[in-house]
Amino acid sequence: MFGFKYFTPTKVVFGKDTEKQVADLVKEFGGKKLLIHYGGGSVIRSGLMQRVTDTLDAAGIEYVMLGGAVPNPHLGLVYEGIELCKKEGVDFILAVGGGSAIDSAKAIGYGVANGGDVWDFYDRKRKAEGCLPLGVILTLSATGSEMSDSSVITKEDGLIKRGYSSDFGRPKFAIMNPELTMTLPDYQTACGCTDIMMHTMERYFSQGGNMEITDALAEGLLRTVMNNARILVKDPKNYDARAEVMWAGSLAHNGLTGCGNDGGDWMAHKIEHELGGLYDVAHGAGLAAVWGSWARYVYKNCLPRFRRFAVNVMGVSAEGSDEEIALRGIEALEDFYRDINMPTNLKELGVDASDEDLALMAHKCAVGLGGSGGSAKVLYEADILEIFKASRG
């Protein structure tokens, strides 16, 4: 196993009505003038925003608001947020929403706390030396951004989607009320469950260092998400199932499931980032659409873990050769995707990609990786193109 760092300072307040604690939490972390950053109008229509601003008003906390964070959040809005924060003297950002609003808020925070162009961080040209403190009221379980060090931003010019990770960006607090996720469309709920599982699997399918305890935690997390994702297909208002998925989403990406391994594979994510950059598809659905093709391309190079995954997570029979068991595990996960109405290829995702587009995405992906990436099997541009082709359906 490898040595590791583990740092998850985010204070989590989990349960019904927890959004009422927002003013106390903002004060605890020294916020006096907020930027409230959010996505579309759903948080307004649901009445959540009114409850939040009422609480802040009663506590005498000032704020300005900026909506419009979209899935695959755009750099343009980040720039707008940075200017707004500077102009208004904002000292704390409150993200209300899911990963889009939180990721966008982190980017704004980096922009305010560091000089120069914030895109430099995403473009690997500089490292941030700070971030405006931020808190979260989570309304969508998916990206784990509420406890993670990561954010992903899309530059409109060239549709380039890039992630940046820094401990400075970890939220100071995260308010998690599972009830706030109940109004989500079923498709988004399923996308979220797929993303949560993928964060765990990216770390699980690695070539080395996996600790027994980390594996046990990851496997338990994956089984929990599958059980509860299936419950939510039939019973979307099930509080307990919402809560299981919500907490799993945070634990899947706060670092816990990566302790002791080599950093993980992350190629399903990298491949999907190109899809998301070019087609603006839902991230979770994009992941489901490419995962099977990735898995079948790499499993022979990472056979012990694919076998273990098949038995311990997917619960398939351990009879037969390792390869047979591994393939049964991949099929079982695709069956799960179908159960929750997720795509298992680009066609089902609704993407009819030309040869040129596939080649462009493979090229951009390889460039973004600096030539190659992956742990289960190291992939180059030609490999990535093969996976894209196989994922057409």
Next chain:
Amino acid sequence: MFGFKYFTPTKVVFGKDTEKQVADLVKEFGGKKLLIHYGGGSVIRSGLMQRVTDTLDAAGIEYVMLGGAVPNPHLGLVYEGIELCKKEGVDFILAVGGGSAIDSAKAIGYGVANGGDVWDFYDRKRKAEGCLPLGVILTLSATGSEMSDSSVITKEDGLIKRGYSSDFGRPKFAIMNPELTMTLPDYQTACGCTDIMMHTMERYFSQGGNMEITDALAEGLLRTVMNNARILVKDPKNYDARAEVMWAGSLAHNGLTGCGNDGGDWMAHKIEHELGGLYDVAHGAGLAAVWGSWARYVYKNCLPRFRRFAVNVMGVSAEGSDEEIALRGIEALEDFYRDINMPTNLKELGVDASDEDLALMAHKCAVGLGGSGGSAKVLYEADILEIFKASRG
């Protein structure tokens, strides 16, 4: 399930040679003048302390030293540490050792940061409003104090052992090098594994609120500790097994395995605290000695969880009545204790308790609980006495 708070800000640096990072970490958290607090001479004899002070000297960090923290650490030394910190202008405490040194360091930190008698916090008379920041170099995997909010101190006058929990006491950083635990006597290693499991089981055996994901994590953690505790009986220098146990020890008590439940049972701990206060036995061994008697006294009141524990953790057959399965699980855990040379009753612990001593301990325990305690089954003084009697062996 219940709502919960989760707050684990401790920065963990895990792996070989990580103690070399101590000066950087102290600086990161603003320490300029340290109290280095430790237990017996083992950290000096092993050369660890020399490496630590060399690193601090090279970084120009000043320090004073205070050794002598014993298992069931004493209030007297805490008072001494508080005075030393005040006299020397200490602004950061570095605990080098296991739970005894860390718990004692937390108490010193509370004493320095708050006026009045520090025992007030342990005696439930006041709540701390701060704590001197502290960091840890861990040399023994057991109490989880390196990431927890808890500390347990024994007042010599009356041998009263009491715990106090506050987020202020959570260490700023924890340096964990599994190699530093390799020189421990086998008995202490086994005691540590028992304590780690008990922290998880205290939260697991509750009457309500358990989340599926929390259960899955707890069960994975327990299986991991058992596997690796058995490895360490035969191969005490096994780095990977040391690492599994070390990381499990932190996760067992940082709050992760309690999310969503009712706070847990904690009666095995409360009962052992009386044993530890009166007889100065090793905490882990004391826990093992009373657990079986506690479990047999309460299991009928918490049957679904004892059944689940038996199947999912102890791996016993799920055939027969729930009661039969539950009892097989209790027996299987006692078999595990025997495998790692832990006692399963007071006689094996080396304690020949008089009727008067049992009555005194039951009385002190009940008083400390404010009359009663426990979740699996609420226990009063008469119940606690019955458990003590049954544990005689």
